[in-house]
Amino acid sequence: MSASEPVRECLLPYARQWIDEEDIEAVARVLRSDWITTGPAVEEFEEALAAFVGARHAVAVSTGTAALHAATYAAGVGPGDEVIVSCMSFVATANAVVFQGGTPVFADVDAGTLLIDPESVEDRISNRTKAVLAVDYAGQPCDYDTLRSICDRNDLTLIADACHSLGAERDGRPVGTLADISLFSFHPVKHITAGEGGMCVTDDAGHAERMRLFRNHGITVDHHERRAGRTWRYDVVDLGYNYRLTDFQCALATSQLRKLPGWLARRREIALRYGEAFCELEAVEPLRPDPSVEHAYHLYVIELDLERLDVGRGDIFAGLRDEGIGVNVHYVPIHLHSFYRRRFGTGPGLCPVAEAAYERILSLPIFPRMTDDDVEDVITAALKVIGDHLR
Numbered sequence: 435m436s437a438s439e440p441v442r443e444c445l446l447p448y449a450r451q452w453i454d455e456e457d458i459e460a461v462a463r464v465l466r467s468d469w470i471t472t473g474p475a476v477e478e479f480e481e482a483l484a485a486f487v488g489a490r491h492a493v494a495v496s497t498g499t500a501a502l503h504a505a506t507y508a509a510g511v512g513p514g515d516e517v518i519v520s521c522m523s524f525v526a527t528a529n530a531v532v533f534q535g536g537t538p539v540f541a542d543v544d545a546g547t548l549l550i551d552p553e554s555v556e557d558r559i560s561n562r563t564k565a566v567l568a569v570d571y572a573g574q575p576c577d578y579d580t581l582r583s584i585c586d587r588n589d590l591t592l593i594a595d596a597c598h599s600l601g602a603e604r605d606g607r608p609v610g611t612l613a614d615i616s617l618f619s620f621h622p623v624k625h626i627t628a629g630e631g632g633m634c635v636t637d638d639a640g641h642a643e644r645m646r647l648f649r650n651h652g653i654t655v656d657h658h659e660r661r662a663g664r665t666w667r668y669d670v671v672d673l674g675y676n677y678r679l680t681d682f683q684c685a686l687a688t689s690q691l692r693k694l695p696g697w698l699a700r701r702r703e704i705a706l707r708y709g710e711a712f713c714e715l716e717a718v719e720p721l722r723p724d725p726s727v728e729h730a731y732h733l734y735v736i737e738l739d740l741e742r743l744d745v746g747r748g749d750i751f752a753g754l755r756d757e758g759i760g761v762n763v764h765y766v767p768i769h770l771h772s773f774y775r776r777r778f779g780t781g782p783g784l785c786p787v788a789e790a791a792y793e794r795i796l797s798l799p800i801f802p803r804m805t806d807d808d809v810e811d812v813i814t815a816a817l818k819v820i821g822d823h824l825r
């Protein structure tokens with residue numbers, strides 16, 4: 435694209451974990467102990483995360499995807515049921531409905547925020563709708579007040595895929611308390627990591643109990659009780675899975691959680707700097723956060739104004755990659771993937787706002803360990819590549 439030197443020699447990724455010696459020590463302590471799975475570190479992490487988000491119950495599971503699956507199970511989703519899902523998400527969000535034999539019904543998003551559009555949700559309700567599965571895209575909580583009233587009027591469970599929004603708030607209320615069930619991922623690109631891991635939080639003891647059952651083969655009595663009760667008996671009351679999270683992963687996640695407040699502050703600082711820098715660039719429009727929101731900035735997403743550019747998004751993407759900037763695209767709307775087209779007959783035209791946005795979006799690197807120089811490199815590269823293609 436450009437004959438000049440690239441801004442960076444090696445690629446700056448869009449996201450990256452931050453593991454320090456304290457984390458390593460926490461994992462090593464568990465590895466040296468008697469328990470390496472389903473021991474005390476699991477409950478410790480559950481309690482710490484529940485306290486952090488202000489929820490009554492937390493159930494740790496093996497991945498964010500398993501958390502989605504446990505949530506659709508707890509909501510009672512089964513064959514013949516429909517779940518209204520935001521189309522602007524990672525595919526696991528909709529897959530979790532399919533795992534339970536349900537049908538995902540894709541809702542469109544708001545053009546300014548790319549969050550699920552409550553009007554589109556209302557349009558898609560049928561007498562088979564069981565739940566609404568909203569996604570806090572990029573780290574901004576959805577309009578849960580409106581979603582709540584829709585769900586209450588129609589007797590639906592409200593589930594928040596909060597994999598992007600750990601630590602975010604809306605109107606001063608933390609993510610984790612805004613839906614019936616909220617769930618998080620601890621994949622390395624997320625706010626804190628367990629290697630792989632997930633968590634469901636809820637204030638409802640019944641939901642919590644069903645999710646605990648579900649993560650352990652549908653077995654009613656856990657092994658602690660069995661040991662204490664000196665009995666071999668247990669009953670499998672429903673179909674469950676092995677979705678357990680190990681003790682050493684939980685030790686890592688608990689150690690990471692201590693650093694989360696500082697990391698959130700750093701993400702917000704980076705976002706602020708990007709916002710300032712891109713004010714000057716007319717062809718770039720960052721997503722517009724709602725003023726009532728405390729954003730968690732899992733992603734920093736910009737929209738390109740393609741009218742003002744002489745190339746498409748693909749060339750800008752490639753140009754930034756050539757400059758050593760690990761831009762990404764989140765996401766291909768789920769209903770456009772071949773599996774969904776084939777199985778559910780979805781396709782273009784179903785969610786026009788999301789489809790139009792998809793042509794223009796780019797995610798820029800954002801993670802707490804980025805230095806100020808890294809941030810300036812992203813800005814320099816964006817001004818260079820996008821600036822070169824202004825009409």
Ligand SMILES: *Cc1c(COP(=O)(O)O)cnc(C)c1O
Pocket residue numbers: 497498499500523524526527569595597598619620621630631632
């Ligand atoms: C990361 C992510 C998931 C899946 O989480 P895993 O831990 O990778 O299984 C689901 N939904 C969204 C929105 C995500 O970002």
